[in-house]
Amino acid sequence: MVDVAVLLSVGRHPVSGRARRAPTDARALELALSLPPGRRTALHAGSPDSPALRDYLGMGLAELTVLAMAEGRDPTDALLARLRALSPAPSILLTGNRAEGGEDSGMLPYSLAHALGWAIVPDVVALTLNDDGSAELVQALARGQRRALRVAMPFVVTIHPAAPAPRPSAFGPARRGRITVEAVDAPEDTALAACAVRPWRDRPKRLTVGAPGGGSGGALDRLRAATEAKAGQGRLLVGPTPDEAARAIYDCLQEQGMLPR
Amino acid sequence: MTARRRDPRAERAARVVPTGGPRLRLALTASDSAAPASGRPRRDPRARRADATVQTAPRLRLDWSGKALAAPATTSAAAVSPAVAGRGVRAVAEPVLRVIDAPACLVFAVLDRADGALSALDRQVMAAARLLADALDGAVVALAPDGPEDWGPEDWGALGADRVLPMPAAWAQEHAPEARAAAVGAAMARWSPVHVVFPESQDGGDVARRVAAVVGERLFAGVESLSAQCVARRAGGGSRELSCAPPRLLSIAADAVAPLGPLRHEARPLDPVAVACAPRLGAARRLPVDPDGVGLGEADFILSAGNGVTDWAAFADLGRALGATRAGSRVVCDAGHLPRDRQVGASGMVVSARSYLAFGIAGAPQHLQGIGGVGHVIAINTDLHAAMIKRADLAIIADAQAVMPALIRLMRERTHG
Numbered sequence: 001m002v003d004v005a006v007l008l009s010v011g012r013h014p015v016s017g018r019a020r021r022a023p024t025d026a027r028a029l030e031l032a033l034s035l036p037p038g039r040r041t042a043l044h045a046g047s048p049d050s051p052a053l054r055d056y057l058g059m060g061l062a063e064l065t066v067l068a069m070a071e072g073r074d075p076t077d078a079l080l081a082r083l084r085a086l087s088p089a090p091s092i093l094l095t096g097n098r099a100e101g102g103e104d105s106g107m108l109p110y111s112l113a114h115a116l117g118w119a120i121v122p123d124v125v126a127l128t129l130n131d132d133g134s135a136e137l138v139q140a141l142a143r144g145q146r147r148a149l150r151v152a153m154p155f156v157v158t159i160h161p162a163a164p165a166p167r168p169s170a171f172g173p174a175r176r177g178r179i180t181v182e183a184v185d186a187p188e189d190t191a192l193a194a195c196a197v198r199p200w201r202d203r204p205k206r207l208t209v210g211a212p213g214g215g216s217g218g219a220l221d222r223l224r225a226a227t228e229a230k231a232g233q234g235r236l237l238v239g240p241t242p243d244e245a246a247r248a249i250y251d252c253l254q255e256q257g258m259l260p261r
Numbered sequence: 262m263t264a265r266r267r268d269p270r271a272e273r274a275a276r277v278v279p280t281g282g283p284r285l286r287l288a289l290t291a292s293d294s295a296a297p298a299s300g301r302p303r304r305d306p307r308a309r310r311a312d313a314t315v316q317t318a319p320r321l322r323l324d325w326s327g328k329a330l331a332a333p334a335t336t337s338a339a340a341v342s343p344a345v346a347g348r349g350v351r352a353v354a355e356p357v358l359r360v361i362d363a364p365a366c367l368v369f370a371v372l373d374r375a376d377g378a379l380s381a382l383d384r385q386v387m388a389a390a391r392l393l394a395d396a397l398d399g400a401v402v403a404l405a406p407d408g409p410e411d412w413g414p415e416d417w418g419a420l421g422a423d424r425v426l427p428m429p430a431a432w433a434q435e436h437a438p439e440a441r442a443a444a445v446g447a448a449m450a451r452w453s454p455v456h457v458v459f460p461e462s463q464d465g466g467d468v469a470r471r472v473a474a475v476v477g478e479r480l481f482a483g484v485e486s487l488s489a490q491c492v493a494r495r496a497g498g499g500s501r502e503l504s505c506a507p508p509r510l511l512s513i514a515a516d517a518v519a520p521l522g523p524l525r526h527e528a529r530p531l532d533p534v535a536v537a538c539a540p541r542l543g544a545a546r547r548l549p550v551d552p553d554g555v556g557l558g559e560a561d562f563i564l565s566a567g568n569g570v571t572d573w574a575a576f577a578d579l580g581r582a583l584g585a586t587r588a589g590s591r592v593v594c595d596a597g598h599l600p601r602d603r604q605v606g607a608s609g610m611v612v613s614a615r616s617y618l619a620f621g622i623a624g625a626p627q628h629l630q631g632i633g634g635v636g637h638v639i640a641i642n643t644d645l646h647a648a649m650i651k652r653a654d655l656a657i658i659a660d661a662q663a664v665m666p667a668l669i670r671l672m673r674e675r676t677h678g
């Protein structure tokens with residue numbers, strides 16, 4: 001038996017702007033549903049009317065608790081109080097690694113983990129539980145690499161977009177699932193309110209061409225980089241025996257650190 | 262940048278030597294103050310000619326290509342005369358050492374230095390910290406794992422660090438986000454910096470958020486544009502831009518800040534802070550991944566085949582032996598030897614691998630476009646005049662069908678014995 005709490009937020013479709021399941025949160029729920037049986041507590045802080053909440057229920061979740069608060073409020077304290085009030089306390093808290101539609105700083109899981117005094121592991125794609133109350137986690141790294149870690153319960157995990165895709169939402173369970181609304185009093189997020197907000201506009205890509213320090217060189221350098229094929233360092237071996245050639249390639253790759261030593 | 266306008270009167274006035282006599286005397290040697298302030302080094306044709314002179318007897322020989330100069334055996338004058346700076350298209354003058362003794366404030370730059378190497382993002386973080394510090398007359402403190410032996414204060418200084426706070430060198434190799442965050446927190450408590458700049462990389466962003474949670478402050482994560490007055494980041498699922506004055510904790514997204522040109526700062530070492538941290542994440546290790554399961558755009562090491570490869574069994578074996586992701590040119594994918602998603606080039610994938618090992622690829626422009634961002638190219642081809650040979654860092658003129666088995670044999674020898 002392992003009790004798991006999942007934090008679910010409402011995402012935003014990047015093209016249409018419509019509310020949807022947040023991709024990493026849906027993956028977190030998928031992971032929670034695939035763990036061995038136990039209590040599943042799903043929490044959402046925000047508006048209880050969002051149609052996307054039913055999509056989470058459609059994944060096979062029986063109940064979702066919404067801490068109702070207006071937009072622009074700081075949900076940290078309300079979520080923390082609610083998590084502390086759960087008894088028995090959950091041993092794993094799952095969230096997505098980045099929200100979609102709010103401040104999107106990825107700070108909430110860290111704040112909660114710090115306040116609860118739990119360990120936190122970001123960007124997880126797989127989770128297996130050991131018998132001794134610890135878990136083996138697999139983290140996704142850049143360039144398709146993976147890192148395995150062991151951590152003792154309780155802990156907070158944020159889920160990476162490379163985690164297994166969430167199951168589709170089914171209509172029946174989405175209708176049957178229960179949404180429990182609790183109105184909470186959340187303080188206004190003053191730091192966020194102090195920021196100027198405007199629609200995002202893509203910036204031109206920075207060209208780093210030319211000067212040796214990596215700074216941008218002159219216009220000629222940029223034109224060359226855009227039009228000419230790059231020339232290599234040009235070490236040339238003409239007609240070596242296959243073994244010589246293989247040795248040269250091997251040494252070169254080793255120099256680059258591409259081969260296991 | 263527009264060219265600086267010259268003021269001949271002021272230049273002349275600067276050359277006036279006060280004699281007290283009736284005649285005006287001008288200093289003939291161009292003093293430093295008379296040098297144009299544009300930063301462009303002045304070209305000295307005489308020195309250029311002297312440098313290009315390979316021999317004078319029995320016959321004068323000049324080499325304008327600059328190759329003779331690259332050899333260290335040329336004149337010792339190269340080391341002495343600063344005129345050498347005038348050579349070449351865009352020679353950069355050696356920057357002067359800048360010492361900031363009593364900074365008004367400190368700006369921390371917390372660098373990843375994963376595997377002991379400084380990434381492009383780490384350099385951009387230094388540039389961002391420099392920008393914030395210069396606006397406040399502050400000093401930049403670089404916090405990073407202590408480097409390999411040959412990495413000294415000059416190297417930190419060249420990055421723009423006024424102070425260096427070394428962390429244990431072992432953290433560069435192992436996964437220690439909790440210890441790193443504790444060290445940054447302790448250093449913040451001791452020196453109270455006005456800004457702490459993190460890289461928004463995976464591990465750097467993790468450390469940044471841990472620090473923000475511990476010190477209980479807001480992190481302005483993933484800054485996309487930065488100036489001394491205003492920082493901006495993307496929020497709202499990518500639809501909104503949030504901006505404010507630079508806060509205390511901020512992390513810099515990749516390619517948001519231009520890296521700095523050559524610099525020389527002092528890089529004075531600070532005493533390391535003691536950290537007590539009981540890490541809760543343990544037994545971290547890299548898992549072996551199937552290289553062919555990695556997307557081509559993400560792959561770090563690519564083994565690529567062109568029309569010159571006929572022995573596909575050996576090619577597959579070589580991919581396994583090297584642990585490289587397999588890819589091919591369009592001809593190969595058209596022929597069905599590799600799936601379409603393994604095609605490199607203009608109509609396939611643009612790759613950014615660090616190493617690209619190409620067997621039997623001619624190097625058509627459409628293919629070269631796909632490997633523009635590759636770090637190191639090794640090409641094996643029977644044709645000395647193939648474009649790929651020109652692009653390669655190591656080019657081998659040999660038969661791919663002979664080299665592949667030899668390389669497989671060598672890999673097996675090295676791994677098993």
Ligand SMILES: Cc1cc2nc3c(=O)[nH]c(=O)nc-3n(C[C@H](O)[C@H](O)[C@H](O)COP(=O)(O)OP(=O)(O)OC[C@H]3O[C@@H](n4cnc5c(N)ncnc54)[C@H](O)[C@@H]3O)c2cc1C
Nearest residue numbers: 567568569590591606607608609621623625627643644661
């Ligand atoms: C619109 C358009 C888009 C395209 N997009 C792409 C693209 O995205 N990617 C792409 O790759 N191409 C693309 N192409 C095709 C491109 O122009 C070339 O035709 C193609 O890249 C050539 O592939 P290749 O070098 O493998 O073959 P070839 O041109 O046939 O070259 C084979 C090379 O192997 C060498 N060789 C032969 N035998 C051996 C041997 N035994 N050992 C070693 N070397 C040997 C030869 O010397 C030769 O250099 C595109 C073309 C068009 C028109």
